[in-house]
Amino acid sequence: MPDTKSSQRWSTDDPKFLKAAFDAANVPVEIQNAQGDRANFVKIGTDMLNGGVKVLIIANLDADSGKAVIDLAKEKKIPVIDYDRLTLNGGADYYVSFDNEAVGRYQAYGLISCLSEKKVKNPIIAELNGSSTDNNSALFKDGYDGQLDVKYDSAEYTKGPDQFVPDWDSEEAGKIFEQMLAQQPKIGGVLAANDGLGNAVIQVLRKKGLSGKVPVTGQDATLQGLQNLLTGEQCVTIYKKVQREAEAAAGLAVKLFKGDKPTTPGQIKDPESGGYVPFVSLEPVQIDKFKVKDVVADGFVTKKQLCTGKYAKLCNTYGVGVAPSASADTDDK
Numbered sequence: 001m002p003d004t005k006s007s008q009r010w011s012t013d014d015p016k017f018l019k020a021a022f023d024a025a026n027v028p029v030e031i032q033n034a035q036g037d038r039a040n041f042v043k044i045g046t047d048m049l050n051g052g053v054k055v056l057i058i059a060n061l062d063a064d065s066g067k068a069v070i071d072l073a074k075e076k077k078i079p080v081i082d083y084d085r086l087t088l089n090g091g092a093d094y095y096v097s098f099d100n101e102a103v104g105r106y107q108a109y110g111l112i113s114c115l116s117e118k119k120v121k122n123p124i125i126a127e128l129n130g131s132s133t134d135n136n137s138a139l140f141k142d143g144y145d146g147q148l149d150v151k152y153d154s155a156e157y158t159k160g161p162d163q164f165v166p167d168w169d170s171e172e173a174g175k176i177f178e179q180m181l182a183q184q185p186k187i188g189g190v191l192a193a194n195d196g197l198g199n200a201v202i203q204v205l206r207k208k209g210l211s212g213k214v215p216v217t218g219q220d221a222t223l224q225g226l227q228n229l230l231t232g233e234q235c236v237t238i239y240k241k242v243q244r245e246a247e248a249a250a251g252l253a254v255k256l257f258k259g260d261k262p263t264t265p266g267q268i269k270d271p272e273s274g275g276y277v278p279f280v281s282l283e284p285v286q287i288d289k290f291k292v293k294d295v296v297a298d299g300f301v302t303k304k305q306l307c308t309g310k311y312a313k314l315c316n317t318y319g320v321g322v323a324p325s326a327s328a329d330t331d332d333k
Contacts, residue, residue, distance in 0.1 A: 002061045003036035006168035007220050017243045021250035027257055038065040045069030055253045057081045062133035063088040079256045083249050086135050089272040096249040096280045100136050103238050104143020106286040107217045110236025114215035115189050123188025124160040126180050130193040132164040140193050160184050174200035190216045195225030202233045221295050229289045230314040239285040239295050248280045293320045
């Protein structure tokens, strides 16, 4: 795993679901986290490969450190599964992730819907993208820019400041957005690439008395992001069914562990090497305040975790704990 700061998923969700999947298959697994340190990422990967692992799953920190690990694995003829993030020019044996351009499209759809609901005319849109070293950030951006550029070109929206956030660091995102708002005080909407970045924006907007007035996006359906949806301070998050991702990766790994060569329904082109990597693509789900209940119904977060203090009444308002809507059962691609 890459770090524990950029999203709660890397510290809790993915390790939990991966371990459960391997335990169910009675296959031993070791899970470690590089804590955002690229050198440590390479060291952990090297130690695992030298320690006799039969299959390696990596969610890279960047292409260089990911490739260093994959290169060593190739020398040792140990198969590698890129998990969630494609290692550019890495040549992993398999890739398991979500349709990341669809993630970006759904973020844009959510932002556009919120701006329309608020009847905002010609809003200035700020974009806080993920880390420039994460290929997913580029894919998310392709997805949301594909929708927002149409609005910019038609002069319905005005393109505002647009910046990548190093290492998905929420603290840095807050500083970046402070500067954006100082340069352009009339920002009317923010496309933030995940819930951590979105919450950093929301904290700045709170200080300015603008929270809830300026629509903000997110991703990952974190506890914090879902609570921000309930308060109306965030207008959309993207729920990625991490359990399905973990189970898909574990399923491939178990077959490889047993000496089989699994096939995948599709493949993805590495934009740097031009090579194709067998790809398992999963479909993300757009979540607004009315669909928070779907995430709870799916078991990703519990009502007890979500509906504390001031959020209890809001949970009741938005039906958290009642039957999910059909959208929660969106089929994977």
